[in-house]
Amino acid sequence: MPQKPADKRLTLDADEPSLLFAVNDLLLTGGIDFDDWWKEFSKPPTSKAGKAIEEWTKPKFIDVTPVGKSNIGRWIKYFPDKEDDSTFYNLSGTTRDLIYHINAIAYQQGNSAGNVSGKNSKPPLKGFPLIELQFVSPDKKVGEKWIRCAGYTDDEKIASLKLAKLVTPADIRVWANKIKTIFGDTQYVWEKGKECLSYSGQIARLQGLEGYAYVRNKQDGVDLFTALLKIFDAVPDKDGFNRSESTSTTKYKKQTKEIIVAGQKVMPDERRPIANCEFTRAVLKLPLLNKPIPLVKKNVILYK
Incomplete structure (x- = not known):
């Protein structure tokens, strides 16, 4: 039986650091680009005929990952409705974790809004003119x-x-x-x-x-x-x-200064x-x- 090395830590030769980075990235993302996935997820759903579904609400997220912590996952605030800042979820984890949690929230909300069962349930609105x-x-x-x-x-x-x-x-x-x-x-x-x-x-x-x-x-x-x-x-x-109403005096205050986004000045x-x-x-x-x-x-x- 081969002898175990005294130092049990994984080490790489000087010319192989990219392998460690690749393994770490695969663990964090599961091979999925979150931003690409989000572009598809946040599009309005359509029927088989290509018609947009009218009751769709656009979601949004804010990346709140602490500086220097991106190597162990990602922290986001997820808003199912971008116009409703009062309802959000604090999510963290790998890309696969975030996608799982967001889909679980959407599934739960879809069931609560679309299914009607039990005493005193609300009548459905979808389907009426x-x-x-x-x-x-x-x-x-x-x-x-x-x-x-x-x-x-x-x-x-x-x-x-x-x-x-x-x-x-x-x-x-x-x-x-x-x-x-x-x-x-x-x-x-x-x-x-x-x-x-x-x-x-x-x-x-x-x-x-x-x-x-x-x-x-x-x-x-x-x-x-x-x-x-x-x-x-x-x-x-x-x-x-x-x-x-918000108790903050600055949350919805009109922006008067430009900010820098991707190297360009924009007014929020x-x-x-x-x-x-x-x-x-x-x-x-x-x-x-x-x-x-x-x-x-x-x-x-x-x-x-």
């Missing part, structure tokens, strides 16, 4: 708000089972007229701000509306959700509102900017139709 309203700020940035046409369907089979009412041209004309009156004729302005007001709960989902909006104050948010529900002659549940985008976003148009999206139906542009009805 959707009205999308667009608002434009002075710097031409577009904001969107969605509301589902709860209780309606474009699927004749579902309608024949009396599970929902089949959408008709008459229904679409009624919705277009409502939008013109509520948003177009009044030149409705969504006053975006740094506070976050959410509207959620059983009643909100039954009404086809559950989400959040960045606003100046609570009343502005209540007015926005109230206007959306007026399209279907509904009123919001007063117990469905929840308001939140403002997070939760204060802006008056004017209503500009509305469209109807039907699950079985490949393109949206124009409803209203400002105060002009497009659907005839």
Whole structure:
């Protein structure tokens, strides 16, 4: 039997340091480039027909790996929704570890949002027709708000089972007229701000509306959700509102200095900017139709 060397440490000849680096890199990455994987993961998913899935939210991550510690893994803050800074996960480990954790979070959230089972479960919204309203700020940035046409369907089979009412041209004309009156004729302005007001709960989902909006104050948010529900002659549940704001005085402060990114000077985008976003148009999206139906542009009805 060969004798074990007195020094049990792995050593390499002077001309073989690259082998040690390669082994270390393989252990850390599992042969996967995290940045390449992230580019694919963070793209909006599409259907078999190549159509983007409308309810997708863009994720983001921030690398917080301590200086000098990259050789033992990576630390990141993972945000499932880049617009919601209040929900994040502190993750660390090798590339394979990070990918596993991110996929596990996505799987868990997908199940909790998509499956409906048990007592008092929330009714699903996906599959109902959707009205999308667009608002434009002075710097031409577009904001969107969605509301589902709860209780309606474009699927004749579902309608024949009396599970929902089949959408008709008459229904679409009624919705277009409502939008013109509520948003177009009044030149409705969504006053975006740094506070976050959410509207959620059983009643909100039954009404086809559950989400959040960045606003100046609570009343502005209540007015926005109230206007959306007026399209279907509904009123919001007063117990469905929840308001939140950051305690930091600098977190959402407008950037006034350029920063250096990859050797180039850039001005960071403002997070939760204060802006008056004017209503500009509305469209109807039907699950079985490949393109949206124009409803209203400002105060002009497009659907005839």
